[in-house]
Amino acid sequence: MNDVGQAAGAAAQVGQAAAPLRIALLGCGVVGSQVARLLTEQAASLAARAGGPLEIAGIAVRRPGAERIAGVSPALITGDAASLVRRPDVDIVVELIGGIEPARSLLLAALESGRSVVTANKALVARDGAELHQAASDHGADLYYEAAVAGAIPLLRALRESLAGDRVRRVLGIVNGTTNFILDRMDSHGADFDSALAEAQRLGYAEADPTADVQGHDAAAKAAILAGLAFHTQVTSADVFTEGITGVTAADMASARSLGFVIKLLAICERTDGGVSVRVHPAMIPREHPLAAVREAYNAVFVEAEAAGRLMFYGAGAGGQPTASAVLGDIVAVARNRRAGMRGPEPVASAGLPAIPMDNALTRYYVALDVVDRPGVLAPVAESFARRGVSIKVVHQEGRGEDASLIIVTHTAPEAALAATVAELAAMDSVRDVDSVLRVEGEVGE
Numbered sequence: 214m215n216d217v218g219q220a221a222g223a224a225a226q227v228g229q230a231a232a233p234l235r236i237a238l239l240g241c242g243v244v245g246s247q248v249a250r251l252l253t254e255q256a257a258s259l260a261a262r263a264g265g266p267l268e269i270a271g272i273a274v275r276r277p278g279a280e281r282i283a284g285v286s287p288a289l290i291t292g293d294a295a296s297l298v299r300r301p302d303v304d305i306v307v308e309l310i311g312g313i314e315p316a317r318s319l320l321l322a323a324l325e326s327g328r329s330v331v332t333a334n335k336a337l338v339a340r341d342g343a344e345l346h347q348a349a350s351d352h353g354a355d356l357y358y359e360a361a362v363a364g365a366i367p368l369l370r371a372l373r374e375s376l377a378g379d380r381v382r383r384v385l386g387i388v389n390g391t392t393n394f395i396l397d398r399m400d401s402h403g404a405d406f407d408s409a410l411a412e413a414q415r416l417g418y419a420e421a422d423p424t425a426d427v428q429g430h431d432a433a434a435k436a437a438i439l440a441g442l443a444f445h446t447q448v449t450s451a452d453v454f455t456e457g458i459t460g461v462t463a464a465d466m467a468s469a470r471s472l473g474f475v476i477k478l479l480a481i482c483e484r485t486d487g488g489v490s491v492r493v494h495p496a497m498i499p500r501e502h503p504l505a506a507v508r509e510a511y512n513a514v515f516v517e518a519e520a521a522g523r524l525m526f527y528g529a530g531a532g533g534q535p536t537a538s539a540v541l542g543d544i545v546a547v548a549r550n551r552r553a554g555m556r557g558p559e560p561v562a563s564a565g566l567p568a569i570p571m572d573n574a575l576t577r578y579y580v581a582l583d584v585v586d587r588p589g590v591l592a593p594v595a596e597s598f599a600r601r602g603v604s605i606k607v608v609h610q611e612g613r614g615e616d617a618s619l620i621i622v623t624h625t626a627p628e629a630a631l632a633a634t635v636a637e638l639a640a641m642d643s644v645r646d647v648d649s650v651l652r653v654e655g656e657v658g659e
Contacts, residue, residue, distance in 0.1 A: 231265025234548050237297045237328075238272045239319060240309035241290075244333060244360070245272070246282055247537035248307065252544075253284045259541070263548035271297045298323045305547055307540060308332040317341055324348040324356065329551060331543040333360035333536060339434035339450040342441065346559065355550055355557050357543035362435040363388055363512045365535035366528040367542070372442040372516070373560050379518040381443040384482040385655060386514030387507050388435040390531045391419045391426040392458050392478040394510045396495070400475055401508075405463045418510050418531075428457035429478065432493045436480035440491045443516070444484050446566040448491055454571035456494035465649050468581060468620060469497050472607070475505045479654055480514075483574075488567035490574045497579050498655040572629035577606070577653035579622050580635060583646040584610075586617035590643045594619065597637045601630040622653060 236252070238245055252259065252269055260266045272285065273294035282290070291297055298306055298319050306323040308330065310316045316337050320330050325348055332338065338345065338358050349356040359369050363386075372381065387393050391413055398409040410427065413419035425431045433453040440448040458478050469476050474497035483490045498505055503525060507513040512530025517523050529535035550557050584590050591608070598605055598621075607622040623631065639647045 231552060233266035233268045234263070234304040234551060235268050235270035235302050236544065237270050237300070237303045237306045237323075238309070239294050239298070239307065239316070240311070241272050241274050241282055242309065243533040244536045244540065245307075245309040247533040248309065248540050249282055249285050251537055251541055259545065263545045264552040265548070267544065267548060270300060270303050273297050294319055295322070298328070299326065303328060304551060305544060306330050307544065308334055309540070310334070311336070313337055313340065317345075320345060321348055324354045325352055327352045327354050329355035329357075329547045331357045331360075331540060331547060333358065333540060335361040335431070335434040335438060336450070339437040342438070342449075343447055343562070349556075350559060353556060355547045357547055357557065358438075359543050360536045360539035362438050363514060363526070364390075364528070364530040364532065365538045366512060366514070366526045366530065367539070368514055368526045369438070369442060371524075371526070372439065374558055376443075376516070376518055376521060377558070379520045380484075381516060381518045382484050383517040384439050384443050384480070384514060385504070385517075386480055386526075387477055387504060387512050388439075388480045388514065388530065389426055389429075389432040389478060390510030390512060390529075391423060392429075392432070393507060393512070394418045395427070396458060396461065396476055396478065397508050399461070399463060399466050400470070403463065403466075406459065406461060427459055429455040429493045430457075432478060432480050436482055436491050436493050439480065439514075440482040440489055441562065442560050443482060444489050444564055444566055445561050446489060446564040447562045448489060448568065452489075452491055452568040454492040454494070454574070458495050461495050461651075462649065465581075465651060468579070468611075468649070469651075471611075472497070472579075472620070472622065473500050474498060474579075474653070475500055476651065477504060477507070479504075481654065484566070485569065487573070488569045490569040490571075492571060492574060494652060496652045496654040498653075502655045504655060572627065572632075574628045575625050576628050576631065577623050577625050578603075578631045578635070579620070579649070579651045579653050580638070580647065581649040582619040582621070582638060582644050583648050584617050584619045585643045585645065587643070591619070593641060593643065594621070594638060597634050597641075598623065601634050602626065603630050603634055618648065 277290045277292040395409040398404045433455040434450045437448045437450045513527040603626040604624040611618045
């Protein structure tokens with residue numbers, strides 16, 4: 214046997230000799246069932262990587278009598294999550310229920326009893342992450358949540374560990390697969406929002422109630438987590454300016470194409486001298502930007518750091534198996550820590566940076582105006598921008614007569630100045646309507 218084979222054999226022997234660590238699995242839906250399956254099917258290889266066996270102590274579900282999980286004994290299934298979390302033979306609690314309660318109470322109970330926690334619950338971590346981390350620290354437990362953002366993409370570990378010695382300035386990306394699928398269909402197939410959403414639901418990319426996705430709340434929770442880790446400061450979902458994609462029209466897509474742009478729902482986290490700006494909203498980006506090529510339900514995130522420069526993370530951002538991969542990675546990390554008698558690295562919220570209001574954020578705008586087709590219309594429009602110090606980068610007219618539209622793209626300016634300008638434009642006699650307002654982000658080379 215060669216050296217590699219001997220090392221692998223030795224690792225497997227060590228894994229089998231160690232006492233098993235027992236896992237309480239809370240929730241067994243799309244992701245949870247994949248985690249249970251992989252823990253069972255890959256038990257030997259996981260034991261070698263985790264330093265010893267990993268066993269399922271129990272699986273808590275809402276309807277225990279109706280659940281049938283392939284390869285899992287029905288005796289492991291229970292409807293009493295609270296009792297399962299407190300069982301003395303449980304070492305690690307894996308929470309895949311989602312939502313705030315009862316997940317919050319269950320995880321606090323687990324951490325306060327010294328049990329380590331792995332969760333994919335972005336909404337909970339974004340809202341109550343500080344409390345959960347404090348409980349973990351106070352009781353010597355681990356709290357891992359790689360699967361909460363961008364599915365299988367190892368993004369949070371990179372921010373928390375690999376870039377801990379660098380200064381991250383900006384995080385920009387697509388972190389919601391449902392909205393990316395919808396916007397991609399609107400761009401590539403000319404579909405309107407409703408038909409693209411219906412297709413996403415038919416294919417399983419969107420829930421029956423897609424509100425959290427299309428209104429931007431899912432991406433906002435992820436943005437809060439990313440900003441907190443990237444900038445070493447406390448950020449909650451309440452600090453994130455959030456705007457969804459329901460107002461994006463087929464006409465917006467056509468205009469974007471004519472200008473060489475594509476529309477994406479972006480999570481944007483920026484560190485400035487004044488604090489941290491975190492926002493989620495649809496935005497136009499140039500078609501040559503790498504994010505423009507992110508299709509279907511995939512995720513991609515740019516991280517810009519002082520020493521490391523620009524890094525791009527790309528991959529499957531959702532789905533049972535990709536998300537289960539991230540969960541299992543956290544389980545293995547937690548198991549190694551427990552067997553070594555140590556805790557994993559904690560995110561440090563030492564910077565104490567304030568959240569910058571959206572009015573102070575620096576953005577660019579695309580504005581489409583339905584205007585009266587007569588000489589002199591452009592002058593008062595341009596004057597309105599100039600009065601607030603907003604410089605126009607591109608302006609052109611589309612159509613004639615009743616179909617006349619004025620398309621304007623600005624340079625960077627404070628959000629408040631741009632919003633005030635748009636409000637004034639809407640009141641002008643020569644402007645019949647403000648058809649569309651979108652932000653413009655991500656110019657190549659910036």
